[in-house]
Amino acid sequence: MTGSSNRGPRIQNLLAFSLLYLAGRAVARQIRRRWHRPAPGWLTRAPGHRALLGFTLTLAVVAFGVRIRYPLDEWVPLFEFIQAEPARLAQYTAFFTAGVLAYRYDWLDQLSRGTGYTWLAAGLALAAGLFVTGTDTAYFAPGGASAASACWTLVEMVICIGLSVGLLTLFRDVATGRHRLSRALADSSYTIYLIHLPIVVALQFAVARADLPALPSFALVAALATVGSVALAVPLRRLPGLRAVL
Template identity: 30%
Template structure:
């Protein structure tokens, strides 16, 4: 297989973004978090813009990239090997980290591992479907177009709009061991499926410069529109239709970034390969490491923004380094 360096590099960038997103949650209204600063001055009221824009696309893009690699993996391995490897790669970290977080909190808790759990469910579902149905033929001239992206975003947005009438954003549901946020779940399912189709129809190679550039510009404009909204008519409009607005951000930012990384960040070297190899493990281990760092430096005044950046940088470095050390242990590379 040809290594797609730009997808590896994009996954690394998304991992950095996830870690910094979580680093900011203690210093703004980012939902329930396992640490609260003892100094009430360590707060950044503006950071909700950062949270809102990130949440619009970054986990959806994670699911897209994961979905992209699923069909080829199944084609090479077959049902049995595919399922066993997904249990090892996804199920084992889920059980270990879930057990650690549950022991630490005294209640059943998987926190950020909801992504791994959902990806495991999606992978099993794909395997069951493929066992009964043949693979989609690649004999199709389909390619990403701006109209196609808009239609996908509109379907996602209308569905999300109605889901949010019953289950607003940041409302999480736990059904036995399945934890999910209904407001974003349609986005995740659709992006995973789009990733599968992108592999089958070779969409990433077929995406034209015009489609990529315009998608990036539209996504960037929507992100700016989300950052600048405060109180007023624009904020009221975006908030009323946020399920649709966010879905447009998701699709256009995601495909814009896929094109940008394909054209401008499609390189490989030892440093980038090292980062890519550790990125999955860094996602898994970063949260407990981060909370330890936040508690250790709780009494050190750096200003709210300074503390946010400090925690983000240190957590990122330690997460990647700790993953590298773990992967030196026999057998760990098969999991992480």
């Protein structure tokens, strides 16, 4: 698994983060047994605008610093096994940690609609702007100690955090737990993440032979891949021994 970065690096990173999470949880369990201290108040409350803004700016500063040395799409092998993109490593680490905390302390149910939809609007506005301008402009750069790199890093973080917080709020309000299908989709989300890639690639090869324009091809592959991934993931989780890990 050394060399090029096209051999499932995100799966490798997810596995590494999962192992680190298990180790961290074991350490935290021992600490709780010894000191019996409750979680600090700021952890038990869902983040508001101030916390999300601080998180965004801090992450942007750290990522910008890393990208001075390692620009986007530059991959390095860690321990000659894990393919890592240093430019986004801080982002992956922070988001994984935030996801663990959000689950542990029930942030998603507590997050206010005003906060979620404000950040959703910010993320959508910047994403729409990127569709208009593209990234091939003087205002964006993949790395280096430049204003363009800092600008792109900040825009990327706002889009990522805004859409993450906003879409989770939206789906919480309109879809979660309403019926059996939505619960099955929610329970199978991790499995869908793991199995969707070969389905998408196979469909892309199949659609490429039809010589369709780019936008219809994208829409067709997205629709078929979504249905196919769900159709495979739901029964896959019912197999003996797999439900516990998927």
